[in-house]
Amino acid sequence: MQGLLRGLVYGGLIITVLMTATAWGMWLERKLAARMQSRIGPNVVGKFGLLQPVADLMKLLQKEEIYPIGADRLLFDLAPFLVTTFAIATAAVVPFSAEAVGADLDVGLLWVLALGGLMVIPVWMAGWASNNKFALIGGMRAVAQSISYGVPLVLTSLVAVVFTGTMSLSGIVKFQIEHGWLALWPPGPGVVAFVLFYMALLAESNRIPFDIPEAESELVAGITTEYTGMKFGLLYVGEYVHTMVGSAIAAVIFLGGWDGPFHIASGLHWMVIKTVALFASVYWVRWSLLRFRSDQLMRLCWLYLVPVSLGLVVFAALWRHFVLR
Amino acid sequence: MNARHPGPTSDRYRLEQMDADADLMVLNFGPQHPSTHGVFRIKLILDGEVVVRAIPYAGYLHRGVEKLLERLTFAQGVPIVDKNDYVAPMTNEQALVMAFEKLLKIEVPRRARWMRTIFAELQRIASHMLWLGTFALDMGGALGGGSGVFIYTFRERDYILDLFEMVTGGRFHYNTHTIGGNRHDIPPGWDREVTKVLDLIESRLPEYEAMSSNNAIFVARTKGVGVIDKELALGLGLTGPILRASGVDFDLRRDAPYHAYDELKVNVATATAGDCQARAQVRVAELRDSIRLVRQGLAGLPEGGINGGKPIKMPQQFKTMTGQAYVGIDTPRGELGTFVVAGGGDKGTAPYRCKIRAPSLHALSALPWILPGHTVSDVVVILGSLDPIMGEVDR
Amino acid sequence: MGYLLDSIRALGVTAKNIGRKPVTVQFPKVIRERQERYRTSFALLKDEQGEERCVGCLACERICPSQIIHMSSTKKESPVTGKKRGYLDDFTLDMTACIFCELCVQVCPFDAIVMLKVPHEPGYVREDLVLTMAKLYENAEKPLTWGNGTKLMEMQEPPKPAPAQAAAPVPAPAAAPVPAAVPVPAAAPAPAPVPVPASAAAAEPAKTEAP
Ligand code: SF4
Ligand code: SF4
Numbered sequence: 001m002q003g004l005l006r007g008l009v010y011g012g013l014i015i016t017v018l019m020t021a022t023a024w025g026m027w028l029e030r031k032l033a034a035r036m037q038s039r040i041g042p043n044v045v046g047k048f049g050l051l052q053p054v055a056d057l058m059k060l061l062q063k064e065e066i067y068p069i070g071a072d073r074l075l076f077d078l079a080p081f082l083v084t085t086f087a088i089a090t091a092a093v094v095p096f097s098a099e100a101v102g103a104d105l106d107v108g109l110l111w112v113l114a115l116g117g118l119m120v121i122p123v124w125m126a127g128w129a130s131n132n133k134f135a136l137i138g139g140m141r142a143v144a145q146s147i148s149y150g151v152p153l154v155l156t157s158l159v160a161v162v163f164t165g166t167m168s169l170s171g172i173v174k175f176q177i178e179h180g181w182l183a184l185w186p187p188g189p190g191v192v193a194f195v196l197f198y199m200a201l202l203a204e205s206n207r208i209p210f211d212i213p214e215a216e217s218e219l220v221a222g223i224t225t226e227y228t229g230m231k232f233g234l235l236y237v238g239e240y241v242h243t244m245v246g247s248a249i250a251a252v253i254f255l256g257g258w259d260g261p262f263h264i265a266s267g268l269h270w271m272v273i274k275t276v277a278l279f280a281s282v283y284w285v286r287w288s289l290l291r292f293r294s295d296q297l298m299r300l301c302w303l304y305l306v307p308v309s310l311g312l313v314v315f316a317a318l319w320r321h322f323v324l325r
Numbered sequence: 326m327n328a329r330h331p332g333p334t335s336d337r338y339r340l341e342q343m344d345a346d347a348d349l350m351v352l353n354f355g356p357q358h359p360s361t362h363g364v365f366r367i368k369l370i371l372d373g374e375v376v377v378r379a380i381p382y383a384g385y386l387h388r389g390v391e392k393l394l395e396r397l398t399f400a401q402g403v404p405i406v407d408k409n410d411y412v413a414p415m416t417n418e419q420a421l422v423m424a425f426e427k428l429l430k431i432e433v434p435r436r437a438r439w440m441r442t443i444f445a446e447l448q449r450i451a452s453h454m455l456w457l458g459t460f461a462l463d464m465g466g467a468l469g470g471g472s473g474v475f476i477y478t479f480r481e482r483d484y485i486l487d488l489f490e491m492v493t494g495g496r497f498h499y500n501t502h503t504i505g506g507n508r509h510d511i512p513p514g515w516d517r518e519v520t521k522v523l524d525l526i527e528s529r530l531p532e533y534e535a536m537s538s539n540n541a542i543f544v545a546r547t548k549g550v551g552v553i554d555k556e557l558a559l560g561l562g563l564t565g566p567i568l569r570a571s572g573v574d575f576d577l578r579r580d581a582p583y584h585a586y587d588e589l590k591v592n593v594a595t596a597t598a599g600d601c602q603a604r605a606q607v608r609v610a611e612l613r614d615s616i617r618l619v620r621q622g623l624a625g626l627p628e629g630g631i632n633g634g635k636p637i638k639m640p641q642q643f644k645t646m647t648g649q650a651y652v653g654i655d656t657p658r659g660e661l662g663t664f665v666v667a668g669g670g671d672k673g674t675a676p677y678r679c680k681i682r683a684p685s686l687h688a689l690s691a692l693p694w695i696l697p698g699h700t701v702s703d704v705v706v707i708l709g710s711l712d713p714i715m716g717e718v719d720r
Numbered sequence: 721m722g723y724l725l726d727s728i729r730a731l732g733v734t735a736k737n738i739g740r741k742p743v744t745v746q747f748p749k750v751i752r753e754r755q756e757r758y759r760t761s762f763a764l765l766k767d768e769q770g771e772e773r774c775v776g777c778l779a780c781e782r783i784c785p786s787q788i789i790h791m792s793s794t795k796k797e798s799p800v801t802g803k804k805r806g807y808l809d810d811f812t813l814d815m816t817a818c819i820f821c822e823l824c825v826q827v828c829p830f831d832a833i834v835m836l837k838v839p840h841e842p843g844y845v846r847e848d849l850v851l852t853m854a855k856l857y858e859n860a861e862k863p864l865t866w867g868n869g870t871k872l873m874e875m876q877e878p879p880k881p882a883p884a885q886a887a888a889p890v891p892a893p894a895a896a897p898v899p900a901a902v903p904v905p906a907a908a909p910a911p912a913p914v915p916v917p918a919s920a921a922a923a924e925p926a927k928t929e930a931p
Pocket of ligand 2: 777830
């Protein structure tokens with residue numbers, strides 16, 4: 001009973017914090033992008049435009065809901081809801097500090113990867129149910145991309161698992177506190193694994209240069225083409241939450257989680273700093289690069305990312321066997 | 326037409342002859358689409374994501390400019406054509422005005438010709454800047470790096486519009502050319518402003534190139550995509566950067582000099598590959614050459630009057646009943662030709678017929694040849710690399 | 721690998737631009753400096769004696785490519801000079817179709833119609849965009865642009881031989897020390913009052929300069 005209560009409270013907390021953080025993450029992105037482009041960004045609603053996310057929410061809530069002719073209503077309604085749910089559910093196992101963790105599963109990493117893999121289903125649902133050709137192509141691309149990039153994502157996470165010998169996310173952090181951050185510590189391979197993980201993360205969360213599923217210039221808006229109002233908002237928020245949680249997980253696996261550099265003042269704040277920095281860097285990349293073509297994406301994935309991450313896994317196993325013992 | 330480009334009418338692209346089970350899909354690309362550069366529709370017949378056949382439809386922006394020019398007198402016609410190629414209004418005016426001058430046999434003073442050269446080259450810089458931005462936008466999306474390049478180039482283009490504004494008072498509707506010369510003289514101190522802007526653009530050009538045309542992702546997206554070979558380019562009457570990117574060394578500025586180009590040396594940039602990357606390279610090289618040309622033009626700007634004819638006083642002041650004239654000039658998009666036949670209006674005060682040869686229209690006619698075999702992503706890139714301006718296509 | 725390096729370079733460019741000042745001009749709050757020759761909206765002027773300059777000569781109505789100027793006038797005796805001249809009864813300029821070609825300003829022989837430096841305010845109905853005679857005379861209070869018929873014509877006239885400045889075959893723009901932001905003083909006459917033979921003589925050195 002107590003466990004259930006704790007779950008409810010903590011779950012509510014995560015949802016609230018995450019959604020709020022995402023909303024202002026969007027604000028941060030817009031400000032950052034604006035400055036990169038010699039613009040000012042939102043600055044009318046509230047001081048520095050800080051209330052812009054609220055205004056956006058109000059706007060989205062007021063919009064009329066439109067169902068395209070021939071749309072599969074059930075799937076059409078369900079898809080945005082599922083996208084957000086899966087994205088948030090991933091956050092349940094992320095250890096934000098030694099104490100602040102929803103469910104410290106033994107297979108935390110597996111949970112994260114599994115839910116990340118599931119994300120493709122609602123995306124495909126959205127693409128299929130819209131009864132729009134652009135959405136359909138977007139959905140097809142999303143499926144192809146998610147499946148392909150799931151492989152290097154899993155493999156690079158496997159590097160961490162092999163190194164640390166645990167699948168529990170807090171276990172991984174504890175190992176890093178003991179031995180040093182995985183991105184730095186076996187010098188070289190760790191960085192490569194981190195970069196690969198980061199790239200796979202970009203692809204999984206559909207960010208430039210891997211954002212072909214919703215490539216605006218080609219597919220109008222990809223899967224979100226026909227969505228209006230809050231359903232569009234949910235799809236949008238789902239993506240941001242996905243990116244946010246992905247950054248948090250990258251911070252946990254490779255950047256030592258809540259551990260401060262040289263163990264200085266370890267705690268929740270380091271986790272927040274790392275997550276926000278990674279989150280911002282995703283958008284820095286987004287606003288700086290052009291987009292690949294879908295076949296180039298596949299080639300990059302299968303010809304480079306997958307073999308390299310396989311090599312890294314082998315290296316990690318050898319290192320574990322001979323050095324760490 | 327040849328092996329590489331079987332042509333839209335060849336059997337390979339006949340729909341009736343296609344496999345009935347091939348699961349083809351018709352995708353109407355445009356007219357309301359973020360990257361059709363205006364209102365342009367291509368009916369794409371897709372096999373999966375690969376284009377099997379492409380049928381372009383133009384005409385969504387038709388405003389009857391050619392008919393309008395028959396109704397208006399010679400004197401009134403000039404401001405109308407500003408809106409044809411809305412990215413390079415200066416060159417539109419020039420093309421029309423030069424044809425009228427040839428028809429009416431009016432000599433343009435030397436200063437006006439040099440000024441027109443400077444305007445044309447500044448306009449080329451502005452136009453190519455905008456093209457670079459929109460091309461990156463096509464590739465990087467409105468919510469990505471593309472929009473960064475777009476806003477940078479747009480920012481710099483705006484400085485050039487400021488320069489035009491100083492001279493003409495307009496940022497878009499210049500109406501600064503008149504039959505026989507120019508309407509506005511260059512204000513004092515303008516050349517310093519120009520030099521400042523050119524220095525700025527020149528110093529920032531490497532930045533845009535790092536983000537776009539020199540970037541490995543850009544190269545991956547453009548190399549070998551949308552190849553127009555020499556034969557096809559000549560066969561379709563393509564001109565300008567597209568023709569030069571296909572390996573034909575032809576530039577009206579050098580080969581049939583007008584304005585002051587006979588006194589300036591134009592370096593014609595060419596490439597041989599004929600793909601989107603080659604077109605991008607040619608345009609960027611032209612951008613640099615234009616900066617040099619503007620500098621030279623400013624240094625050599627002669628003194629004198631700016632109008633060889635009579636300033637416009639009334640609509641009927643230019644009259645001719647006989648003759649016809651064709652003038653083609655090299656705009657940022659290629660050969661913009663104007664063909665006028667005299668004898669329209671009230672006793673020959675207007676053209677009987679005025680035909681505008683728009684380079685973009687010819688560029689678009691290449692689409693059915695080069696699109697098949699490419700994916701939907703490439704369609705956007707190829708369309709962007711042709712730099713079509715719908716206002717000019719549909720007129 | 722090339723992707724990675726080029727991506728890092730691109731990231732560098734955007735990072736560099738974070739440091740640059742935003743170029744946005746927040747329009748209703750900040751109004752961009754308007755050039756002397758800026759063209760929007762119209763005004764009808766009165767002369768020093770408070771008499772309407774426009775005599776209803778129809779020149780602007782005829783030249784307008786969009787045919788949006790309409791007027792009617794009657795001949796009356798002028799209270800100031802006592803001569804008979806035309807007075808406007810009605811004058812409308814439909815801004816919805818104006819293309820700001822400045823031809824109406826150029827052809828006006830009495831410098832009556834001129835352009836403003838402040839744009840016409842947007843309206844809620846089409847009629848708001850039609851400039852009636854009353855509105856046009858009201859507009860004369862607003863900042864006017866540099867151009868009027870005489871000046872525009874003067875600028876396009878072939879240069880008259882000016883004996884005093886005969887010994888200055890220097891390109892005019894380079895010699896004029898005008899602050900950069902303000903290209904033309906409001907009352908500046910048409911530039912290039914330089915002798916006719918200069919067109920050949922001045923260009924010779926310039927041509928050799930060009931590489
Ligand atoms: S500016 Fe041109 S279009 Fe406008 S009223 Fe004057 S002549 Fe007509
Ligand atoms: S040209 Fe001038 S004087 Fe003649 S009607 Fe027009 S505004 Fe009046």
